[in-house]
Amino acid sequence: MGSARWIGAAAAQFAAVVYLTVVTSLLFWSHAPHLIGWQPRVVLTGSMLPVIEPGDVAVIGPAVVGPGTLPRGRVVLVRDPAMPSGFYLHRVLRYDDAGQVITKGDANHMPDPDPVEPASVLGQLRLVVPLIGRPVIWIAEREYLALALAAAATWASLVVVLGRREPEPG
Numbered sequence: 001m002g003s004a005r006w007i008g009a010a011a012a013q014f015a016a017v018v019y020l021t022v023v024t025s026l027l028f029w030s031h032a033p034h035l036i037g038w039q040p041r042v043v044l045t046g047s048m049l050p051v052i053e054p055g056d057v058a059v060i061g062p063a064v065v066g067p068g069t070l071p072r073g074r075v076v077l078v079r080d081p082a083m084p085s086g087f088y089l090h091r092v093l094r095y096d097d098a099g100q101v102i103t104k105g106d107a108n109h110m111p112d113p114d115p116v117e118p119a120s121v122l123g124q125l126r127l128v129v130p131l132i133g134r135p136v137i138w139i140a141e142r143e144y145l146a147l148a149l150a151a152a153a154t155w156a157s158l159v160v161v162l163g164r165r166e167p168e169p170g
Contacts, residue, residue, distance in 0.1 A: 016157035023154065026132035030057040037062065038126055041077065042133030044085055044140065047105030048075070052125075055134035058089055059127035065118035067095050075125035078103060078116050089125065 030040045038061045043052050052058060052075070060077045063070050070076065074092050078101075090103035093111050100115035138147040 012160050016160035019153065019157045020161060023132070026057075026129055029127065030059065030129040030132050033059045033061075033127065039123070040129075041087065041089070042136045043089060044137065045088075047107050048089055048091075049107040051106055052089065052128055053130070055131055055137045057129040057133045058125055059129065060123040061126040063121060063124040065101065065121045066099075070101075070121070070124060076101070076103065076116075077122045077125070079120045079122055087122070 033040065038059050040057045040059050043054055043056045043058050046054055058075075058077070063074075063076060070092060072092055072094055075089060076092055078088050078090065079086065080088055088105075090105045090108075090112060093102045093104045096102060096115050098115070100117060101121060102111050102115055104111040135147055135150060138144070138150075
């Protein structure tokens with residue numbers, strides 16, 4: 001019985017360490033690029049599915065707008081006051097004759113209806129960090145059970161990893 005209990009405790013410890021390592025790594029990669037001036041943005045919609053999912057963190061770096069510097073296929077962050085968040089993340093489809101950017105979400109059937117002025121392009125996608133922004137989605141969608149479960153898993157993992165250990169008798 002003692003060895004089965006030890007194995008169970010070791011398995012719980014291992015699972016907690018793996019969980020905390022993954023969460024810490026995702027948090028690091030979603031925020032460390034701030035040090036070089038890149039900005040993290042939680043993706044709120046599914047317009048870029050299947051490549052970028054709601055709850056992923058898109059890390060945006062600077063961009064110089066133009067066919068030679070920001071070619072077709074790049075993903076850009078666009079300022080759009082009409083959007084609830086004030087921004088959207090879509091792919092460059094082409095440039096029109098006036099030098100405006102035509103964009104389209106990967107999951108959308110049609111290009112965006114309005115061309116984008118180059119000054120409204122705030123940067124280009126440099127890195128996608130999966131899942132770590134899900135709590136933002138859960139709060140927005142009032143999915144408090146999922147939020148509570150994630151918080152409980154994190155808290156339990158911290159307790160398992162950092163919990164006080166009693167010395168073995170004898």
